[in-house]
Amino acid sequence: MLFSLATQAFYDPNANYGANLPSDVLTVTADQYTQFYSAINDNKYIYKSGDDFLISDSRPDKYYAWDLATNTWVITEAMATKKQNDIAVALKQTASSEVTRSSTQISILSDKLELLDFSGAETSDSVTATLTLWKKYRIGCNSVVTGIAIELPVAPDA
Incomplete structure (x- = not known):
């Protein structure tokens, strides 16, 4: 060979x-x-x-x-810069997806509160607390999307 x-x-x-x-x-x-x-x-x-x-x-x-x-x-310096840019783009894409995912969770939790439709051990207080966590998470993720933050927060369901 x-x-x-x-x-x-x-x-x-x-x-x-x-x-x-x-x-x-x-x-x-x-x-x-x-x-x-x-x-x-x-x-x-x-x-x-x-x-x-x-x-x-x-x-x-x-x-x-x-x-x-x-x-x-x-x-090379150019490739190191490209790597950092690619990492930033991937982080923003992930954050954007997480904003969408958290919005879905927020909608579901808001519906539960509005309709008083709880399941299992859920209560109005527990759903409100979870809703607050998801809203804070969505704000944190959106801060990454807009470039204010450079690190994703921990998801409430992590």
């Missing part, structure tokens, strides 16, 4: 790739193939140090790239 360090891919030595075969392909043993295949699927990078093949630690996350000069995973 052939392996390219540049593409981190395997090539069948019996196939005709023409000009598409990377110039850095090296012959690897069946054991190396198995080891490298597993490593690549675990987001690791195969590289050489002298004559030895080495396998990196797993890629920390999708924002890291392999640095050929240092043989380490690195994150």
Whole structure:
């Protein structure tokens, strides 16, 4: 089996790739193939140090790239900024979903109070207390959506 360090891919030595075969392909043993295949699927990078093949630690996350000069995973300033922006966007999306979910709970609890329709051990006081928790939670989540807060509050049903 052939392996390219540049593409981190395997090539069948019996196939005709023409000009598409990377110039850095090296012959690897069946054991190396198995080891490298597993490593690549675990987001690791195969590289050489002298004559030895080495396998990196797993890629920390999708924002890291392999640095050929240092043989380490690195994150550029631009990718670190993108990561932080992606985290903020995901948090706001979660918060927005939680605003919707809490609004549903608030509507149900308000209906119970308005109609005096309690079940089990529920009482007017217990439903009012739960309603207040959900309203505070919705306000907290909305603060994340609007950018006032940067952390989701704990949901009343958590």
